[in-house]
Amino acid sequence: MADLLDIIARRRSIRRMKDTPIAPDVIERLFEAARLAPSWANSQCWDFIAVTDPEKRARLARAGGPKAAMEAAPLIVVACARPQASGHRNELDYFMLDMGIAVEHLVLEATSLGLGTCWVGWFDEDMVKDALDIPADVRVVALVPVGYPAEDPPARARRSLAEILSWNGWQHRSP
Numbered sequence: 001m002a003d004l005l006d007i008i009a010r011r012r013s014i015r016r017m018k019d020t021p022i023a024p025d026v027i028e029r030l031f032e033a034a035r036l037a038p039s040w041a042n043s044q045c046w047d048f049i050a051v052t053d054p055e056k057r058a059r060l061a062r063a064g065g066p067k068a069a070m071e072a073a074p075l076i077v078v079a080c081a082r083p084q085a086s087g088h089r090n091e092l093d094y095f096m097l098d099m100g101i102a103v104e105h106l107v108l109e110a111t112s113l114g115l116g117t118c119w120v121g122w123f124d125e126d127m128v129k130d131a132l133d134i135p136a137d138v139r140v141v142a143l144v145p146v147g148y149p150a151e152d153p154p155a156r157a158r159r160s161l162a163e164i165l166s167w168n169g170w171q172h173r174s175p
């Protein structure tokens with residue numbers, strides 16, 4: 001069993017996937033990981049849609065995201081939020097943070113099960129809502145194509161720990 005940091009380090013955005021179906025119990029584990037996420041006042045402002053139907057997946061693929069992954073993925077996760085259910089403080093909308101945590105739980109669980117994922121934030125929300133009959137006051141925050149990887153990309157660069165971390169006060173470059 002890999003430890004959590006290994007799974008975090010192993011995750012990549014996968015943009016080439018096999019169309020091999022994912023077993024229903026495996027799919028369920030992904031949403032169980034999301035379900036357990038923390039959230040503002042435990043408000044759990046998320047509703048997920050698992051899209052496996054080929055016609056619906058084709059409509060989502062036309063709404064955006066990396067084309068090859070969106071077209072091949074046997075599962076596309078549609079992460080929906082009810083913004084009013086979460087917190088708003090200091091001009092920050094916490095529903096985005098709640099959603100980020102829950103979706104990343106799902107993504108890391110997928111990684112641990114040998115699945116590839118790609119966060120997609122660049123899509124036409126109206127097209128997604130039309131395709132899936134999502135109510136007007138619900139926001140679609142992310143699409144995540146999920147499938148067995150057909151590529152093994154190298155790790156993308158990250159800022160170093162020395163650059164991102166200071167101790168006991170701001171010692172970073174000016175924003």
Ligand SMILES: Cc1cc2nc3c(=O)[nH]c(=O)nc-3n(C[C@H](O)[C@H](O)[C@H](O)COP(=O)(O)O)c2cc1C
Nearest residue numbers: 011012013014065066118119120121122123155156
């Ligand atoms: C909130 C968010 C939105 C993203 N949107 C897209 C997207 O629309 N299309 C895409 O190809 N990748 C998207 N990505 C993936 C990033 O480009 C990727 O995470 C980043 O380049 C680092 O690469 P890695 O995930 O392989 O470590 C998104 C990632 C995040 C976290």
